Amino acid sequence: MANVLEIMEWYVDAGVDIMLEDAPIDRFAETETLLTKTREPKTQQPRKLPERKAQQTPARVQPTATMPDAETAKAARELAVSAASLEDLQKIMTGFDGCNLKRTAKTTVFADGNPASRIMFIGEAPGRDEDIQGLPFVGRAGQLLDRMLAAINLTRENAYITNVIPWRPPGNRTPTPQETEICRPFIERHIELIQPELIVMLGGSSAKTLLKTTDGIMRLRGKWTEVVTPNSTVKSMPTLHPAYLLRQPAQKRLAWQDFLQVRQFLEGLSA
Ligand code: URA
Numbered sequence: 001m002a003n004v005l006e007i008m009e010w011y012v013d014a015g016v017d018i019m020l021e022d023a024p025i026d027r028f029a030e031t032e033t034l035l036t037k038t039r040e041p042k043t044q045q046p047r048k049l050p051e052r053k054a055q056q057t058p059a060r061v062q063p064t065a066t067m068p069d070a071e072t073a074k075a076a077r078e079l080a081v082s083a084a085s086l087e088d089l090q091k092i093m094t095g096f097d098g099c100n101l102k103r104t105a106k107t108t109v110f111a112d113g114n115p116a117s118r119i120m121f122i123g124e125a126p127g128r129d130e131d132i133q134g135l136p137f138v139g140r141a142g143q144l145l146d147r148m149l150a151a152i153n154l155t156r157e158n159a160y161i162t163n164v165i166p167w168r169p170p171g172n173r174t175p176t177p178q179e180t181e182i183c184r185p186f187i188e189r190h191i192e193l194i195q196p197e198l199i200v201m202l203g204g205s206s207a208k209t210l211l212k213t214t215d216g217i218m219r220l221r222g223k224w225t226e227v228v229t230p231n232s233t234v235k236s237m238p239t240l241h242p243a244y245l246l247r248q249p250a251q252k253r254l255a256w257q258d259f260l261q262v263r264q265f266l267e268g269l270s271a
Contacts, residue, residue, distance in 0.1 A: 072098035073182055080185035081230075086115055086193050089186065093166055099182045101125075101167035101175065107134040111162040111190070118269060119154070119262070120196035121145070122187065123241065124205040125165035127172050136161050141243035145202070148242065148255065152263040160194055162187070164209050180209050188229035198265060199227050199234050200258075203241025211238070222258045237262055 076098055083089035094108045102108070109126040112135045121137075129139030137145045149159055165175050165183045175183075187210070191199065201207040204217035210227045211220065220238040227236045239258035240251055 069178060069182075073185075076182050077185040080189040083189050083193065086111075086190075089189055089193060093186050096186075099165075099167060099179055101165065101169055101179055104170045105167035106131050108166045109134055109136050109163065109168070110166060111160060112136050112138075113156045113160040114158055115160060115194060117158055117160040117194075118197040119159050119200065119266065120191065120194055120198070121149075121159060121161045121200045121202055122206050122210065123161075123163045123202040125163050125175055126168040127243075128168065131168035136163050137242075140246060141241070144242040144246060148259060151256075152259050152266070160196065162190060164206050174205060180205075184209065191227065191229050191234060192232050195232070196234060197269060198262065199236040200262060201227075201236060201238040203244060206241075207238035210236070217241075221254065222261070224261075235265070237265075 076096065079092045079096060080089070083092050090108075090110045093110065096102070105126070107126075109130050113121075123137060126136060127139050127141070130136055130142070136142070145161075146156070149155060164187050165179065166186065169175050169179070199210070201210055204220075207217055207220050208214065211225060213220070217238060217240060221240060223238070225236050225238065227234045237258055240255045242255075245252050245255055
């Protein structure tokens with residue numbers, strides 16, 4: 001039994017979080033059948049138009065099929081706005097079962113750092129180390145983030161760090177738009193409760209979600225913008241994700257330019 005559980009955990013870590021069919025499907029055989037059919041000689045009979053059916057929408061794409069998601073998103077919004085404090089919000093998120101990512105995650109990773117900070121760093125979602133330790137940015141990318149913070153005189157004592165998604169996606173895959181939308185009310189409420197004077201979005205996923213844009217991070221980074229939540233508007237800077245910088249160290253100079261702008265802004269605040 002222990003072995004079975006270990007094997008299943010291994011699959012989940014590798015990103016296999018759902019089973020689609022009981023039996024494998026031979027797609028090659030299907031393609032072959034299709035090809036054979038299209039190769040059959042055509043008859044010269046005049047083509048008869050198919051009769052219109054009264055109801056042609058297959059059951060699985062009927063509008064009601066999307067309702068549970070809309071309801072879950074509504075429940076998330078109502079719960080999030082009901083949070084009057086960070087403690088409330090953390091409790092609500094820990095008890096929320098509407099996002100499938102929670103089923104495979106070990107912990108709900110809420111935040112780290114100083115809630116009274118003027119600056120809030122927001123990443124994408126926890127990875128393996130964060131899921132185990134229950135804190136954001138504690139793995140290799142987190143260690144680089146700590147060094148980047150130190151370069152502009154910040155630490156976890158005076159900065160606040162969280163993610164758009166509080167649950168680790170299996171195999172560290174990118175969260176789906178549906179997962180992101182379900183979690184959006186929580187990060188928006190999180191921002192409203194922290195009331196930062198500046199948000200730094202770490203990476204394309206965080207920036208696209210919070211800025212509600214499809215533009216890529218290379219286009220967005222380094223330019224001042226605003227994150228708008230239902231009850232606040234916060235000055236913001238999108239920059240490159242530390243995990244990306246680990247893979248592409250030559251791009252660190254771009255992140256450094258962005259961080260210098262952040263430092264300048266913070267110096268202006270305390271001048
Ligand atoms: N990457 C993120 O976006 N967040 C973390 O907490 C860790 C890695």
